[in-house]
Amino acid sequence: MPASCRLWVAKGSVREGGLRPAGDRSRRRGVLPSAPAWRGRAGPIACAVPGKGSGMDKRHRGNRRGGRRMGSAGFSLVELMVTVAVLAVLLGLAVPSFQGVIQQNRLTAATNELVAAVQLARAEAIRRNREVELCPTENGSTCGGSSWSRVAVRVPSSSEVVREFGVTGSGITAVGSNKVGNRIAFRPNGLVRVGSGASIATSGTLSICSMKVAQGQNTRDIQVAVSRVSVVKRDGGAACAQVKIND
Numbered sequence: 001m002p003a004s005c006r007l008w009v010a011k012g013s014v015r016e017g018g019l020r021p022a023g024d025r026s027r028r029r030g031v032l033p034s035a036p037a038w039r040g041r042a043g044p045i046a047c048a049v050p051g052k053g054s055g056m057d058k059r060h061r062g063n064r065r066g067g068r069r070m071g072s073a074g075f076s077l078v079e080l081m082v083t084v085a086v087l088a089v090l091l092g093l094a095v096p097s098f099q100g101v102i103q104q105n106r107l108t109a110a111t112n113e114l115v116a117a118v119q120l121a122r123a124e125a126i127r128r129n130r131e132v133e134l135c136p137t138e139n140g141s142t143c144g145g146s147s148w149s150r151v152a153v154r155v156p157s158s159s160e161v162v163r164e165f166g167v168t169g170s171g172i173t174a175v176g177s178n179k180v181g182n183r184i185a186f187r188p189n190g191l192v193r194v195g196s197g198a199s200i201a202t203s204g205t206l207s208i209c210s211m212k213v214a215q216g217q218n219t220r221d222i223q224v225a226v227s228r229v230s231v232v233k234r235d236g237g238a239a240c241a242q243v244k245i246n247d
Contacts, residue, residue: 100214107210110167111220111231114148114174114206117165118184118222118229121153124162125186131156133185136176140164146182148174148206156185171211177245180204190227202226205247209240219243 075083117134125132135143137152141161149172153162167174176182179201180194187193194204203225210218219236222229236243 103210103212104217106169107172107208107213107218107220110169110172110174110210111208111222113165113167114151114208114222115229115231117151117153117163118206118224120163121184122186122190122192122227122229124153124155125188126190128155129188131185131187132162133183135183137164143182146175148176167208169210172208173211173240173243174206174208175244177205177207177247179247180206184224186227192224192227194224205245207236207243207245209236209243211239221245 121132121134133156134151134153136145136148137143137150138145149167152164183196185193194201206222208220215238216235217233219234221232221234
C-alpha cells in the first residue's frame, strides 16, 4: 500500500460524518456517511490504490525506470583514459605556442620602452628650448657604457636627469648602431643628432634582440631619422649575433 494511504485512526477519534471510506463518492469530498462501525475503532483507513493500467501507476513506473537510468550514468575507465590522453596531446601543442607569444610580448614591451625614451628626449628638448640627450648609463646619472638596456634622458648643460629607462627581460639585449655609438641628442628645434665628436649624423638605429624568439623576427630596429621615430622587424641571426647595424 502506498505511504500516502497509511492513515491510522486513533480509537475514539472518529466521529460520524468525519471521514469516509475510499471509493465512496456519494457525498462531497472529506465527509463520511454515518457509520456506527467507524465509531470507537482503531486501525488503518483503506484508500484507493491505483490500478495496474491507471495513469498514476504508469507515472510511478516511469519514475523508477528514470531513477535507474540516472544512477547508471557516468564515464567508464576506458573513456576517462581516452579523454586524459587527448587533453595531454592538446596541452603539448598549445604550451610551446603560448610560450612563444609571451616572449614576443616581452620583446615588444622592451622596444616600446626605448621608443618612449626617444620620444621623451625630443619632447623635453622642445619644451625646455635646449639640447636633451639620451645615452646608456651605468649609475643612472652620467652617460657611460655601451649597452642600451639602461638609458637616461638628461640635460647636458645642467647634468639634470629627466628620467631613467630600463629594458628588462631574460635574453634581451639592446645596442646602438655604429652611427649612434653611445649618444642620441635632440636640439631645441626637435631635430636629432646622433654620435659625438666628428662622427655626428642625423640618423641612427637602436636594435633590440631576444634570444628566446624565433630567429626570423627576433629583432626590432628603432630608427631615428631627423625627427621621426619608426620600428622595423628583422632577423638578428642565431643568438642575436647580427643584432648590431654597421651603418
